[in-house]
Amino acid sequence: MIAALYRLFFIVCLTVITAYICLNFFGSDLAIFSTVSILSIPLIYSYINLARLKRFIQTDSVENIPLPSGYWEEVYFGLQRLVKGLKLRIRNIEQQHDHFIEAFQASPNGIVMLDDCDHIEWCNSIAERFFGLNFKRDALQKINFLIRRPEFIQYLNKRSFDEPLLMERMGPNSSLSLMLQAFPFGNNRHLLLIQNVTDLQKADAMRRDFVANVSHEMRTPITVLMGFLETVQSLDLEKSQQDQYFEMMMSQAHRMKSLVEDLLTLANLESNALPASSNVVKIETLMALLKNDAEALSQGRHAFSFEANSNSNLLGDEREILSAFSNLVSNAIRYTPDIGSINVSWNINQDGQGEFSVLDTGPGIASEHLSRLTERFYRVDRSRSRDTGGTGLGLAIVKHIASRHQAQLLIESTPGRGSTFTLRFPKERINP
Numbered sequence: 001m002i003a004a005l006y007r008l009f010f011i012v013c014l015t016v017i018t019a020y021i022c023l024n025f026f027g028s029d030l031a032i033f034s035t036v037s038i039l040s041i042p043l044i045y046s047y048i049n050l051a052r053l054k055r056f057i058q059t060d061s062v063e064n065i066p067l068p069s070g071y072w073e074e075v076y077f078g079l080q081r082l083v084k085g086l087k088l089r090i091r092n093i094e095q096q097h098d099h100f101i102e103a104f105q106a107s108p109n110g111i112v113m114l115d116d117c118d119h120i121e122w123c124n125s126i127a128e129r130f131f132g133l134n135f136k137r138d139a140l141q142k143i144n145f146l147i148r149r150p151e152f153i154q155y156l157n158k159r160s161f162d163e164p165l166l167m168e169r170m171g172p173n174s175s176l177s178l179m180l181q182a183f184p185f186g187n188n189r190h191l192l193l194i195q196n197v198t199d200l201q202k203a204d205a206m207r208r209d210f211v212a213n214v215s216h217e218m219r220t221p222i223t224v225l226m227g228f229l230e231t232v233q234s235l236d237l238e239k240s241q242q243d244q245y246f247e248m249m250m251s252q253a254h255r256m257k258s259l260v261e262d263l264l265t266l267a268n269l270e271s272n273a274l275p276a277s278s279n280v281v282k283i284e285t286l287m288a289l290l291k292n293d294a295e296a297l298s299q300g301r302h303a304f305s306f307e308a309n310s311n312s313n314l315l316g317d318e319r320e321i322l323s324a325f326s327n328l329v330s331n332a333i334r335y336t337p338d339i340g341s342i343n344v345s346w347n348i349n350q351d352g353q354g355e356f357s358v359l360d361t362g363p364g365i366a367s368e369h370l371s372r373l374t375e376r377f378y379r380v381d382r383s384r385s386r387d388t389g390g391t392g393l394g395l396a397i398v399k400h401i402a403s404r405h406q407a408q409l410l411i412e413s414t415p416g417r418g419s420t421f422t423l424r425f426p427k428e429r430i431n432p
């Protein structure tokens with residue numbers, strides 16, 4: 001400011017001295033001309049600098065103006081500093097904004113921001129996928145024009161967002177269950193958070209089915225057992241009749257025991273750590289155990305062959321592998337009518353994978369059942385399964401054990417001719 005006053009003072013002095021000299025030596029006309037000329041020098045200089053400034057403002061490059069000397073240098077310099085500072089702040093805010101957007105995009109949940117009239121201000125790509133939205137197209141549209149499910153419109157209109165809303169059959173193939181909740185923020189705006197709860201819902205449905213199935217499976221033998229007990233208690237039966245009733249009670253109690261044992265096996269498989277791949281399971285020992293059990297169960301009704309075509313052993317948990325193998329062998333025995341034959345074999349295929357196969361000449365299984373056989377309590381023939389002491393959990397256990405050993409359960413069957421159940425273990429599980 002002081003520098004500017006000095007400059008002004010200098011120009012005024014120069015003008016006065018020049019005007020005085022001109023007036024004394026050259027007359028008044030020249031004095032006026034020289035005064036006007038000297039006074040217009042700073043005006044022209046300012047005009048030139050303003051024009052330059054305008055040009056640089058128009059191209060948004062104020063910070064690149066070459067600095068002139070004098071008073072305008074200070075103006076330009078101040079302006080440049082201001083513009084640089086503002087641009088830096090804007091860049092920082094933009095970066096922060098981009099980080100927020102990236103974080104919201106990385107969220108596994110759908111996020112929609114609504115303004116005070118429920119127009120979409122922003123949404124992430126997960127929300128776009130859940131609701132078939134397209135942010136570029138749908139920005140600033142009213143959300144209830146785009147998501148037209150009555151329960152959603154009712155939820156929004158109610159304006160009470162303490163509870164979440166469950167929306168079923170949503171998403172690309174109407175296959176998703178979504179849990180949605182609105183949270184108020186800012187000036188009467190709302191943040192919609194949408195969580196994909198499809199797996200949770202499925203697990204919940206499975207749990208409910210499982211409990212219903214177990215109760216049903218337990219109720220039958222308990223009802224029969226109680227019936228027998230009441231009969232034995234209330235009637236004066238002969239010893240032989242009593243023995244017959246006790247035998248039938250025993251068989252129902254066995255049925256319950258098998259069911260509880262299979263349920264415990266499944267529970268253990270679900271809670272135990274994955275089997276280590278360092279324990280060697282000797283196939284020869286397993287084959288000997290399986291042969292013993294099979295002959296005891298069959299009691300001479302079937303012809304057996306047990307072949308181990310390789311000396312390679314398995315790496316895994318011996319108890320689990322024995323349980324899976326014996327489930328397959330006992331199924332073959334229980335479903336194959338008398339005089340049928342059963343082949344149990346162990347091979348290493350040309351890809352180095354280990355294959356344990358049980359082939360029988362039983363009734364076979366129609367193809368529509370094959371994909372469901374490993375579901376808990378799924379049976380092709382309910383009464384045959386129960387008559388032979390089946391629980392409906394055997395193949396579910398086999399499948400579980402297989403997946404714990406990264407093995408596959410392959411089922412081939414032709415109705416009327418027989419079935420082959422194969423467990424194929426990966427190369428990494430074979431001990432050469």
Ligand SMILES: Nc1ncnc2c1ncn2[C@@H]1O[C@H](COP(=O)(O)OP(=O)(O)O)[C@@H](O)[C@H]1O
Pocket residue numbers: 331332335336360362363364365373374378379380381385386389390391392393394395396419
């Ligand atoms: N070797 C087989 N031959 C024919 N059907 C079979 C055989 N193995 C299993 N199944 C069918 O698969 C169903 C499921 O088997 P599983 O899970 O072991 O239960 P279950 O306790 O009934 O044996 C059985 O009920 C039976 O219908």
Ligand SMILES: [Mg+2]
Pocket residue numbers: 327330331390391392393394395
């Ligand atoms: Mg079974």
